[in-house]
Amino acid sequence: MSATMLDGRELAAALRATLTAEAARIAHERGRRAHLTLIASGDDPTATLYAAQVAQSCERIGLGCALRRYPADIAETVLRTELAVLGARGDVDGVVLLLPLPGHIRQRVVTEVLAPEKDVDGLGPRNAGRLMLGFPSYVPSTADAALELLHAAQIPIQGQNVVIIGRSNVGGKPAGLLFLRENATVTFCHSRTIDLASVTRQADILFTSVGRPAYVTADMVKPGAVVLDAGMNAVDGRMVGDVAEDGVREVAGALTPVPGGLGPLTRLMLIRHTLVGPR
Ligand SMILES: NC(=O)c1ccc[n+]([C@@H]2O[C@H](COP(=O)([O-])OP(=O)(O)OC[C@H]3O[C@@H](n4cnc5c(N)ncnc54)[C@H](OP(=O)(O)O)[C@@H]3O)[C@@H](O)[C@H]2O)c1
Secondary structure, three states, X not given: OOOEEOOHHHHHHHXXXXXXXXXXXXXXXXOOOOEEEEEEEOOOHHXXXXXXXXXXXXXXXXXXXXXXXXXXXXOHHHHHHHHHXXXXXXXXXXXXXXXXXXXXXXXHHHHOOOOHHHOOOOOOHHHHHHHHHOOOOOOOHHHHHHHHHXXXXXXXXXXXXXXXXXXXXXXXXXXXXXXXXXXXXXXXXXXXXXXXXXXXXXXXXEEEOOOOOOOEOHHHOOOOOEEEEOOOEEEOXXXXXXXXXXXXXXOOOEEOOOOOOHHHHHHHHHHHHHHHOOO
16 A cells, blocks of 8 residues: 655645735735744754745745744743733734743743734643633644645544644644544553554554654554654754654555645644634
8 A cells, every 4th residue: 555645735835825815805904914923042943944934935925924033042031021022012913932942941931921812823821721622722733734634635533543642732732632623532642652553553543743753653553544744853954754754655544744744734824823813
């Protein structure tokens, strides 16, 4: 068997046209372009690449985008104030704190001051809480991209066994909650899971957000399963996912490639949140 590759680029191109029309409508209505501000602390290469890709997508679609870059030793209080101030500005529609944060910065402490209606990547407690309760909320863009891709490919979710590897607040956890919202049976795995492969082999849909190249191997995948790879790992100057693609594509029924799978859609989800609001 050779897996169908789930092409995020194709879907992104179609979505881009819709979002471009929406951005133009908003610009006309408000007399200014919608605006997204990205905040980077430190110079993590994956975050730097992601910021450049988001800025390019904003430019193409017709949003303003600013990147505010701070040194890795920025004080937590300064970053916190920055988020509060940006969230209160009338000319800023969305604010995204790029991850990973430097070790001394607590994500909880800085994101709790961001206005929930500007927290378009759903990192703050208000949006995360609403997602947990099943209420409309901004959700982290990668999780949203995974569901978007499945819907477009008409892959059923309801009643399916979904196994999530990784429980970060930006990756695995929101993805699992979105699948639960769509009536999947969800299992979360993490670094303390015992006999991970025996759990992942139960998955009809396997979502991974671990951050380790080639971590998910063919023996961990049920034949015919759908494998969604959210990993973005810089290796020798190129981007690879968490999945050992060569082996897994022989077992899986469908697979998101890296690059070209969830990545292109993730940035469009961020832009859609900024233009359209919570889902
Ligand atoms: N930062 C973003 O905005 C973003 C968004 C989507 C995807 N990504 C990409 O996705 C990957 C993960 O990112 P993240 O932010 O979710 O990472 P993270 O915060 O480092 O979390 C990694 C998760 O993987 C689990 N894990 C680590 N080693 C494991 C193992 N051997 N077996 C099973 N689980 C293990 C960890 O378990 P414990 O909780 O037990 O430690 C943790 O829950 C990266 O490649 C990243 O670039 C990033």
